[in-house]
Amino acid sequence: MDDDIDDLPPPDALLHAEQALLGALFAAPERLDDIGWLQPEHFYRPVHSALFAAMRSVDETEPGLAWLNAVVTRATQQTPGTTAVYAHTLIDACPRPSHATTYGRMVLAGHTRRSIREHADRLAQTAAESALPNRVVAICAQADTLSRHLEQLAADWRPHPGSLPRSPVTRPVTPCGDEERYADEQTFLAAATTHPAALKDIRAFLIPEDLSHPVHQELARCLLAMNRRGDPIDPVTVLWEAEHRGLLRDSDVTAQYVLGVCGRSSFDPVYWAYRIVDHAIVSTAAHAAEAIRQYTDDVTLRPHQIITGARRVLGTVTAVRIRRDAAGQPRMPPSPRAVRRGPPITPPRVTPLQSRLRQRSPSVLPNPTAPRARRQTS
Secondary structure (H helix, E strand, O other): OOOOHHHOOOOOHHHHHHHHHHHHHHHOHHHHHHHOOOOHHHOOOHHHHHHHHHHHHOOOOOOHHHHHHHHHHHHHOOOOOOOHHHHHHHHHOOOOHHHHHHHHHHHHHHHHHHHHHHHHHHHHHHHHOOOOOOHHHHHHHHHHHHHHHHHHHHHHOOOOOOOOOOOOOOOOOOOOOOHHHHHHHHHHHHHHHHOHHHHHHHOOOOOHHHOOOHHHHHHHHHHHHHHHHOOOOOHHHHHHHHHHOOOOOOOOOOHHHHHHHOOOOOOOHHHHHHHHHHHHHHHHHHHHHHHHHHHHHOOOOOHHHHHHHHHHHHHHHHHHHHHHHHOOOOOOOOOOOOOOOOOOOOOOOOOHHHHHHHHHOOOOOOOOOOOOOOOOOO
C-alpha cells in the first residue's frame, strides 16, 4: 500500500476520523479501554480495520515502538503491504490523542450510516425481484430485519427534539407502467361492480390509495362511497358517481372506459382486493427503501436523524401489512382469467385531475402509452 497520506483518495471527515483514532491509539494504547464498544468491522477502510483488530490482540505491556511494530506485523497478515511508516503517518494525522473517544463515535456513526444503507439496499432488491417466489413474504421478512436493526441502533443513538430528518424525500418517477398491476386493478373494479356485497368486507382492509393508477383510485373511491351509503351499484351508477366527482369533466376518461372497466365479471372481488394490497406492499416497500437510501446519502443528517426517519418511513410498510393481515388468507386463486372481447382497455393518460390525485396518493404513476380522445360535450 502507499504510505503517503497525500496519495490517498480525497479524504472526508470519516477518513480523517479513522486516521485520527488509530493515531491516538498508537500514541496512547491505554485509551483502548475507553472505546471498548468499538469493533474492527466498524471501520470503513480494510487496513484500518486490520490495524484496530491487531491493537486489540497485541499485548499493550510491550514497549511503545515494539508494540507498534507488533501491531503492524499482525495487521499485515490480514492486509499485506501495511508498514510502520503508515502507522507513523496515522500518528501525525491525530490532532489530540485525548479526543480518542470522540473519534471513535465518529467512526461508529459512519458504520451506522453504512449498515442502514445495506439493509435498505436489500429491501429494495427484494421488492424489485418480480420473479421471487412469495415476494410479499420475503419483503415482510426483510422489513422486519431492517426494523430490528434500527431498534438495536436506536439504543446507541438516543433521539432528541428535532430528530426528524430535515431533507425532504423525493419519489423517483417510474418510467413505465406495471401492466400486471393495471390488469389486476381493472379485474378488481369489474368484480367489485358485479358483486358489490363484498365491498363491505373489502372496506376493512383496502383503501383507494392501494391502487396504482389515479383513475383506478377514483373509481375505487366511487365504489367504496356508494357501498357505504347503500346506493345501488352497477356500471351505470358508477359512471354517474364518477361524473359527479369530476372524473369525466377534468380528464381524458370517457364513459366507454368506465363502463368497460366496470363490466360484468365472474371473479371474486375479495381475492383481487387482496392481490391489490400485495401490490401496495411491494410499491410501499420500494418507496421506503428509496427514502432510507436518500437519508443515508445526506451527509448533513446525524445517525439519530437517519434512524428516526428510517423507522418512520418503515412504518408505512407496517401500516399496509396490518391491513393485509386483517384481510386474512386469500381465497383460492380463480380459474384463468377470461379473455376480454375487443381491444384491451388502456388507462387514460394522466391529466391535471390525476396530478391532484397523485398528491393525495403515495404512488407516482407513468403516463400510459395509448391515450384516449377527450369526451365531447354539447
